[in-house]
Amino acid sequence: MTLAVQWTDARLLHALEEVVERELDRHLGVAKEWMPHEYVPWSQGRDFDGVMGGEAWALEQSPVSDVARVSLVVNLLTEDNLPSYHHEIATMFGRGGAWGTWVHQWTAEEGRHSIVMRDYLLTSRAVDPVALERARMSHMAAGFESDNSHSMLHSVAYVAFQELATRISHRNTGHHSGDPICDRMLARIATDENLHMVFYRNLLQAALELAPDEAMRAVADVVTGFRMPGHGMPGFERAAAQIALGGIYNLRIHHDDVIQPVLRYLKVLDLPGLGPEGQRAQEELGLFLGGLDSQATRFDERRAALLARREAARAEKSQV
Template sequence: MLRSARRTHALESAVTLIAPAPTGIDLLRELEQVVAVELDRHLAIAKEWFPHEYVPYSRGRDFDGVLGGEAWRPEQSELTEVGRISLTLNLLTEDNLPSYHFEIANMFGRDGAWGTWVHRWTAEEGRHGIAIRDYLMATRAVDPVALERSRMEHMEAGYHGDHMDHPLHVVAYVTFQELATRVSHRNSGRECGDPLAEQMLARIATDENLHMVFYRNLLKSAFELSPDAAMRAVSDMITGFRMPGHGISGFERASLKMAVGGVYNLRIHLDDVLQPVLRNLKIMERCDLGAEGEQAREELAAFLAVLESKAADFDERLAARKARAAARGA
């Protein structure tokens, strides 16, 4: 009888040892406790702020149309060209918040800690669009008609990212995307030529950084629960990464201006977005990967090597471009 009990216990232990790592809904349930902890941490750190405090309403005046005001003209904008392009692109990206909320709420759910976080995140992101739009209108920084038409076009197209049907891929994507958005906002402020806009975008960037930390900590816990699947998600999302505003009309042209203007380019993407997260997660030092995870890591390492080469090439071309501009100026 004793030997039978021991044999049963051994079989149960073996099953436990070879039990597959949680994925899909099971993984979301496993992460729920982490979400609750991270939500409490976020609420304790996040500071309340108000969009209207960053909008110079005294500089505003009526536009043409129903109110019979003054039509917008390009010379009314005091922003630099790259600043105007960056703020417009950032705003149009923020405008598509309903699509992002739909995707994330469908994946993570609307109940429990997950649901509380999804709604809180959406509310905080909503402030960003309010602040940027009101600032742009009050300062006449952009063409209001063109902006509204772009908003309608972008929102009508909706948003559905690559691999957004897999929970871990979503967590991996938003981790890098939130940091990319933070960097883009912060650099846009530095390059826009208006101290008030820089202050506003720094405030928004602070929110985005807190969002990144939330998701990064979830991703770190996911590595502990399912390291191979987490590594695959990180590799897939980095090798196929696209900003959520990639569907905006004229995105490529605007992105080129931002790249040359030092707002967001390959070097910034690699050094200020990808590498900080990868270092924090100790991606290249992990010893808990199986064959699938190792393969995903090898694919990632190969991609990063190619990206470094492309970034170095971009750096050289940008330096040459600046040298030619300086020569012309002289």
């Protein structure tokens, strides 16, 4: 009689070390070096008011759309909390071996995102710099604590979905910005986020092969309770509603472009050989996805109706 393996975090970290090393080598082989300063329109910059005695910020100076301005602030504040994210994953994954090397590599790459976004926003005067700094102070002072602290598998599962969600959010913000410079910058960031997603997705795939019941439970918990990492920032709910209505990130996009691609790649709903706990998690996940799709459809209908009313109101106003 073969005893079932008790997969503690420590045992899983050791068992997956070789996979992390392989994925790290692959990542370093495909990741391209890029320079944040090359994506910033420095020639557009000028002094602000305050100690430099320049020109105060005004809304009409912003080159981006209203919804993109909201999304850019949310995305930057999310990136700003990198010290807290680093603490979370370094504490969970460790600072030694291949795990530690990846943690530091990921942190260094993510750091470029906040650098280039802030430089772009201030140089182009896309957002109110005073409001941005106050929001940064408030958000970073609160820190970040993961919703998925149950196990290291929950952490791996979360980032596999979260990195793709972040990629989609950045890319769609660029498309809706109305500024080609902003679009190009966010496309560059999105490329990084996609590579990070691939790393964690492949690691999650290896975990599903190694500890299928435990990994399936982690995937089900993460998908059914998913929240973006910036959920604790000031005004997040209102901003999220504007972003959803604007077509940058909403339930339909979350279902179709984030959750489903990862699950299909991993063949999670068709994974055989599960024990009772894994089967329960798989069934819970299937039921949840059906409900999420229905919620997304209802959101699409409400969004279309609201946008139609707004368009009709604009048309009526223009005729007056």
